[in-house]
Amino acid sequence: MTLPDLLPMYVDGAWHAGAGDGIPVVDPTTEEVVAHAPRGSASDADKAVAAARAAQKDWSRVPPADRIAAVDALRRALESRAADLTAAVVQDVGTPHRIADKVQTALPLAAIGDFLAAAVGIEDPVRTGNSLVFRSPVGVVAAITPWNYPLLQTVGKVVPALLSGSTVVLKPSEVAPLVPQLLAEAVHEAGLPPGVFNMVGGVGSEVGAALVAHADVDMVSFTGSTQAGGAVAAAAGRRIKRVALELGGKSAAVVLAGAELERAVKATVGNCLLNSGQTCLATTRLVVPRERYAEAVELAAAAAARFTLGDPRDPATRQGPLVSAVQRDRVRGFIDRAVRDGARVAVGGSAAPEGLGRGYFVSPTVVADADPGSEIAREEVFGPVLVVLAHDGPDDAVRIANGTPYGLSGAVWGPDEAAAVAVARRMRSGQVDVNGGGFNTAAPFGGMKMSGSGREFGRHGLEEYYELQSLQL
DSSP states (O other): OOOOSBOOEEETTEEEOOSTTOEEEEOTTTOOEEEEEOOOOHHHHHHHHHHHHHHHHHHHHSOHHHHHHHHHHHHHHHHTTHHHHHHHHHHHTOOOHHHIIIIIIIHHHHHHHHHHHHHTTTTSOEEETTEEEEEEEOOEEEEEOOSSSTTHHHHHHHHHHHHHTOEEEEEOOSSSOHHHHHHHHHHHHHTOOTTSEEEOOSOIIIIIHHHHHOTTOOEEEEESOHHHHHHHHHHHHTTTOEEEEEOOOOEEEEEOTTSOHHHHHHHHHHHHHGGGGOOTTOEEEEEEEGGGHHHHHHHHHHHHHTSOBSOTTSTTOSBOOOSOHHHHHHHHHHHHHHHHTTOEEEEOOSSOOTTOOSSOOOOOEEEESOOTTSHHHHSOOOSSEEEEEEESSHHHHHHHHTOSSEESOEEEEOSSHHHHHHHHTTSOOSOOEETTOOOOTTSOBOOEETTEESOBSHHHHHHTTEEEEEEEO
């Protein structure tokens, strides 16, 4: 994969350079600058929105079958870049190569297939009594995406928007711009009409803010922190535009009496440490029966200790670095404050891992003896830190699981499916894994409470990008 030093923007079917020297892109493993992201401006955002607005009229009139064919061509163009996409994630984010290949590349490509299947017939009018209900595209969509899953989160916004007949202005994270660059190249190769897809780099406070407030943007789809999501919602609300928010999480894995503890702990640790804990739906709280608490802490510590830290390009590595020095220091601060609050570190900790002098590494960490109401047990750390908590039965477990401001994901492990489902249905989370059920890109993904609003992926995610019109006959 050969990269220009200054990555370009993509507006109205053409490549454009940003102003100045750009924003340094740092490899989190080597701490070396590998490229520069474009430093777009509010003016660049305005040009992209104008291009999207001009293109939307004709794109909305393209027959649905032809839009499906165009997105399928985009999928094939991405598939031909699969190796480069994986390499870009490894370099940008620090995800170990073997994990990146499956989760950061193959999973988003599968999600496109689910969207394509959901799009067939979705625009057919539906008769309801004396009414015909039609779907129309929402219009111009501003898609603002994060750095931790740069292709998956972008696919979850761009693909359904394009399928609906809407046009897109993408503002990717300046921290991890390499994958969005490859996506724009794939769009260009697939031959989508100019202006249907546009990409403007830059910082959120300038480019993102300009897109959110823009009068010609009809919908904002944002993934990021809960704090930033609140600001997006407030700004978009001034123009009463549609907003979809996928925000933070502090997900609990509840283990019920009679469940297979060892299997539950191993799976929870693996989920928590995926992508160095930089996953919004990570199960970062393990809630176990009190009588098995000590055993669970020991099992979790042993499982976390088996996650080999190192260069994500090394096949033996199971956990790479965090994405930046800022992120590393933030996570270390959470661990240090937890200890000061009386918690105990069962494995790992805030100290620099031995033998890793370079890179933004934090050891896989298990925290025990924390109060369920403490910061480490309530707030999103976004790093490789698992908190083990004790419960005194299903009611107490549900109370603990729901005892944070978030409601994105969760898990329940029970002696049988019925017992686990009964508890899962009481959890205020947008999705809950039952006895090890896996992530499904055909199912709706999104949160409750401060974890956001709206849903992504599959038919439910596609429906977000349509307006409904009823004709009374």
